[in-house]
Amino acid sequence: MEEVRLIEIKEEIHSDNTVKAKQLRDSLSKNKTFLLNLMSSPGAGKTTTILKTLEIIGDKLRSSVIEADIDSMVDAEKIAAKGIHAVQLRTGGFCHLDASMVEKGLEGMNLKDFDLVIIENVGNLVCPAEFDTGAIKNVMILSVPEGDDKPLKYPLMFTVCDVLLVNKIDYLSLSDFDIDAMKERVLNLNPKIRIFEISSKTGEGVQAWADWLTNEVKQFTAQ
């Protein structure tokens, strides 16, 4: 098991977040490190999706995970148990990550050692959508048990994301989730979003998403 580094977030800086996020993105581009910001409701399957994705990607990319949590280390420990480099950001009461917090998570890492860093944001469909973390791409998970009406109720999250992972499709048989209606609602908000249907538990559909991500990172690092 990899050792998990724990970083406590003590204060929040709002005012210059846009500037800070741009600086961070510039530094990531210079170091050819692809930062992916993964957002969702609590329990939509962020950690399981990260594990399954990195299992498929394997040594095709040098990967690291920054786990944000209000008050535990369980996710980072799960990641590290698989031998993957993991950092735990303990956010105290904060309900989202901003660029300064992500920068803290990256401190102590040599960016040149990593092609891909995935941030698991705080489980929340509202606040994280409002803060640029400095990521190259924003990805969200909507899980089937949450319902097909979420794009109507949390539109900003669906608008700021480049990719939507529809997770827990193994629950579709038990659910009245209307996947076509959901997609129409999402594409209405954000016509450019990429949608992948996956089950991180059974592995269904994860290969296509992992291939897409690997390709994006390779294009980015080749620039």
Added chain:
Amino acid sequence: MEEVRLIEIKEEIHSDNTVKAKQLRDSLSKNKTFLLNLMSSPGAGKTTTILKTLEIIGDKLRSSVIEADIDSMVDAEKIAAKGIHAVQLRTGGFCHLDASMVEKGLEGMNLKDFDLVIIENVGNLVCPAEFDTGAIKNVMILSVPEGDDKPLKYPLMFTVCDVLLVNKIDYLSLSDFDIDAMKERVLNLNPKIRIFEISSKTGEGVQAWADWLTNEVKQFTAQ
């Protein structure tokens, strides 16, 4: 279908929320109106639980629902379609309700006409836990697909609630959710919390919760 009143929240007032919440609670007590604040992640089943609960309670109590949503009226319309008095609070970007917003929702209602008012808070396990809404009781839903580790990751929410409804128990057969481990984690944080296991979809367990709530409201209004 009842007509839904829509109220837009324009500004947020933090500073005197504790005072405002106490004033609101005093006014509710005077009018014998039991205010229940229902919180959960997005998609845990707040609206369905409210509908099932009020269906069982029927005319034993005079009930109303205040629906908070960032940007839609779908929930209030579902409630009103059942002939239940409903108010829609559109919160703009706000990720939680405070006492001033709830007071806005109650404006225009004659409190003496209602024994029970249920507020459906914004879907979010983080921010709503930090704001006293003036409610008499705080209730949260944790749904089975979210996972049994949520008390470790969102401890404040489990600490501030009087009741935990474990919803979607019809998903247990598909899930590795450990209900005993979850309960132990919750009771560790909050030994006084009442826990009901329900499925708002199938109706399983909802009667016991609805009976408990009816009894609480009757005791409160008899004071």
